[in-house]
Amino acid sequence: MDKELILGLYIKEKSAFKLSRFIEKGINFDNYIEEKGYSRKELISLGEEELKKAEKKRIKIVFYEENEFPEKLKKISYPPVFLYIKGKLQTEGVLIAVIGSRKPTPYGKETTGYFVEKLVKAGAGIVSGLARGIDTIAHKTCLKAGGYTIGVPGSGLDIFYPAENRSLYEKIVESGGALVSEFPFGTRPFKENFPRRNRIISGLSEGILVVEAGKKSGTLLTVKWGLSQGKEVFAIPGSIFSPQSEGTHLLLKEGATPVTTPEDILNYFGIVSEKKEKQQQGVSLSKEEKLIIEKLSSYPIHLEELIEKTELLPFEVLSAVTELEIKGIVEILPGKFIKLKTRETEI
Secondary structure: OOHHHHHHHHHHHOOHHHHHHHHHHOOOHHHHHHHHOOOHHHHHHHHHHHHHHHHHOOOEEEEOOOOOOOHHHHOOOOOOOEEEEEEOOOOOOOEEEEEOOOOOOHHHHHHHHHHHHHHHHOOOEEEEOOOOOHHHHHHHHHHHOOOOEEEOOOOOOOOOOOHHHHHHHHHHHHOOOEEEEOOOOOOOOOOOHHHHHHHHHHHHOOEEEEOOOOOOOOHHHHHHHHHHOOOEEEEOOOOOOOHHHHHHHHHHHOOOEEOOOHHHHHHHOOOOOHHHHHHHOOOOOOHHHHHHHHHOOOOOEEHHHHHHHHOOOHHHHHHHHHHHHHOOOEEEEOOOEEEEOOOOOOO
């Protein structure tokens, strides 16, 4: 299929999502062009002009049928027909979408920074939407921690929205990250663009972390896309008196995984956190002890739950936990609860 021809149609129709539905429904582009009475020459000209613009801006336009198109996005509902990519798009490893309110509370700002820093230092990448609030904090924290981040705006990549984030766009690319959009050049950040771009944020990610979200937040739309794509949704509990946490608490009621430490997410994906690595340095550990550490965080869990998670025999867990306590790595609490020892509890 002629890339320039379909790209021209993409621009002519002025509806990226409409053409995505064509792929979903198996509509033939050539037949559609003929039915609409479009000039193929005009469409090819439009496509060629867009590719020239992209080359000048050092942006790559990747067609759905090309090998460079991310496999992750080929598998979602309504996959984008084209992706405009600036920088280095890497989809290997664990990518976590971090999303939330555009007007976060001080609590939301603090928890976003804390979680993102720990996730990044453990090797996870961060995906977000470059909007004000939680998105911006997530990207900036990731960059500060030396991590990999992908920004997915609700506009063309030649439009900086919000305007104050122009330097953030540039820093993401300079740091080795990527900017990704399905919208042609010149596309303004219209309201309807954001719910549609959210399927790309969730599609690129293995899991979604919701920090703060109001009852009618657009964040919840990203979650819906993520759930339809089979992604794990994590939510940080907030104050019961905070409007910014109403949506978050609704997600928790509906089955989202509550998280209170970054280790809760890292454990889910089998990633060893920086804290765990430091605790293990210079300490000889058995395979049972290593397995138990992988299943623990600073949040206490009951002995029976630990036995279930490790699938070890009860006496093996008891023996290993006792050894880890002696080595100063875990703490045994009243009621047979166990947790990783934190700096506050270290002797």
